[in-house]
Amino acid sequence: MRKVSKVKKRRIFLLGFGSIAVIVIMTFTMGKYWIEIFDKYREKKDLENELVSLQEKEEELKVDANKLQNPDYIARYAREKYLYSKDGEIILQIPEE
Numbered sequence: 001m002r003k004v005s006k007v008k009k010r011r012i013f014l015l016g017f018g019s020i021a022v023i024v025i026m027t028f029t030m031g032k033y034w035i036e037i038f039d040k041y042r043e044k045k046d047l048e049n050e051l052v053s054l055q056e057k058e059e060e061l062k063v064d065a066n067k068l069q070n071p072d073y074i075a076r077y078a079r080e081k082y083l084y085s086k087d088g089e090i091i092l093q094i095p096e097e
Contacts, residue, residue, distance in 0.1 A: 067073045078084045085091050 083091050083093070
């Protein structure tokens with residue numbers, strides 16, 4: 001049986017230990033990057049949902065802006081919202097339940 005010298009044992013040990021250390025460091029680094037990628041993906045989904053919501057709100061505001069170009073709509077809105085009245089008109093408020 002061949003005897004392995006101490007120098008060779010030490011080299012094998014250091015090589016094995018170094019390899020394991022590199023593997024562990026790479027695993028942690030890749031895990032960190034995967035977590036960052038997942039967080040960015042989730043943030044992207046949230047921002048896409050917010051974009052859709054804001055686009056819908058923009059469409060509603062455009063419709064309201066177009067309605068406000070109509071003088072009849074403005075008059076009706078002012079009467080309903082701010083209780084303005086026409087000449088000779090009496091406003092009665094009915095409490096909402």
